[in-house]
Amino acid sequence: MTVLPMGRAVMVLGAGRLSTQDFPDVSPGAGDAVVDVSYGGVCGSDVHYWQRGEVGESVLADPMVLGHEVVGTVRTAAADGSGPAAGTPVAVHPAQTCGECPRCREGRDNLCPHLRYLGSAARRPHTHGGFAERLLVPGHRLVPVPAGLPLRTAALAEPASVARHALTRMTALAGGVRGRHVLVTGAGPIGLLVVALAHLEGAAAVTVTDLHPQPLAVARRVGATGTLTAGEPLPQVDVAFESSGAPVAVATALGALLPGGTLVQVGQLPGDGVAGPWHLTVPRELTFAGSSRFAGGMAETLATIAAHPALFAPIVSAEYTVDEAEEALAVASRPERSSKVLLRFGTP
Incomplete structure (x- = not known):
């Protein structure tokens, strides 16, 4: 039923x-x-x-x-x-x-x-x-x-279960977020929940990007250690969660990953595909994976x-x-x- x-x-x-x-x-x-x-x-x-x-x-x-x-x-x-x-x-x-x-x-x-x-x-x-x-x-x-x-x-x-599943995917693919520098692109509800859960799981640092100041202010309240307006230079990070669904954010997250880094895509991407710096995935041995519901x-x-x-x-x-x-x-x-x-x- x-x-x-x-x-x-x-x-x-x-x-x-x-x-x-x-x-x-x-x-x-x-x-x-x-x-x-x-x-x-x-x-x-x-x-x-x-x-x-x-x-x-x-x-x-x-x-x-x-x-x-x-x-x-x-x-x-x-x-x-x-x-x-x-x-x-x-x-x-x-x-x-x-x-x-x-x-x-x-x-x-x-x-x-x-x-x-x-x-x-x-x-x-x-x-x-x-x-x-x-x-x-x-x-x-x-x-x-x-x-x-x-x-x-x-x-x-x-x-929050959607966000938790994304962190579970990261654990399976890269060993999790504990002790690592985490990037979250997009501070909508899912992104904010990823921030809170990454904070609770012991991330060493959580950097969050967004277009607007208000969601970034909320991100700081729920565990972000650093916030940046989209377009500002990013630190190099171990792992990243892309939650905005914006193609430019995918490119940004890929570019911020250190060699051996992993990007979990949580935001829904456009149906006509996404262009980005995919050439970085080979020399840096980057991992890109989706997370659905x-x-x-x-x-x-x-x-x-x-x-x-x-x-x-x-x-x-x-x-x-x-x-x-x-x-x-x-x-x-x-x-x-x-x-x-x-x-x-x-x-x-």
């Missing part, structure tokens, strides 16, 4: 067209829970569907409920005991996978060819997202939020956030009501004035 929106939901109808619609309540099956949604984080993909009607190769063909960064409280527990009890604060895992293909069996379910992600137009019918008052959710896709962690901060669970659950990520809530809280920059959804997406589209923007459902 997939996730189904219930109650009032935020929908994108086409490029530049946002609306709300009421969805009927659905009786849960034995393995389904009902969640009262508290917060939904606005992702760049939500903004792109609203602005352009597409995200890369995923083109909006029908109206779709947005949102894949969702936290709330279990209203009705799954009758078969497959999920948390009623009253439990939870994060909703956004991915539906087959569990049977070679990638799923390897523990790389983020690469499942049958994957469906909340709020995605990659397949038709589209997969409705979680920007709704209530959700019908398979119980096994609910991850309990640690006691004492505010749901406003727990709303970072999905993007995240594999496994979110429990470890939530535990990390709960252990350091003051470090992660500054990444949430604003929250808006459902009635202010269009304003929320507009603010989220302006990185010079926002980091992670939340939609609030119900009572905080």
Whole structure:
């Protein structure tokens, strides 16, 4: 069973067209829970569907409920005991996978060819997202939020899991970030979460670049030891994470790597390809690798956030009501004035 929106939901109808619609309540099956949604984080993909009607190769063909960064409280527990009890604060895992293909069996379910992600137009019918008052959710896709962690901060669970997966990729490829000089290009929400996690993992230094002063100021609050405006000369670094998705940032990151360095690409790059100083990869023996979404659950990520809530809280920059959804997406589209923007459902 997939996730189904219930109650009032935020929908994108086409490029530049946002609306709300009421969805009927659905009786849960034995393995389904009902969640009262508290917060939904606005992702760049939500903004792109609203602005352009597409995200890369995923083109909006029908109206779709947005949102894949969702936290709330279990209203009705799954009758078969497959999920948390009623009253439990939870994060909703956004991915539906087959569990049977070679990638799923390897523990790389983020690469499942049958994957469906909340709020995605990659397949038709589209997969409705979680920007709704209530959700019908398979119980096994609910991850309990640690006691004492505010749901406003727990709303970072999905993007923080994406950032954590990028660091896991770096560990597999290059031994991790501990004791190393790390470069992060782009101080959007994912970049900021990479900064915080690299700081916690013992990076010797974390240098962050961005076009705007406000996200760089947030970067300093969450663990950056140095910040630079894009275009300024960079130090030579051991490893780099490119989170902006800008082709020029890829070139910048490659040029900053010391011999033997590794670049993990987290930001979505343009579909028509990227030109850059790829000639450097041979004499310097550089490694370039992608990082897509995240594999496994979110429990470890939530535990990390709960252990350091003051470090992660500054990444949430604003929250808006459902009635202010269009304003929320507009603010989220302006990185010079926002980091992670939340939609609030119900009572905080």
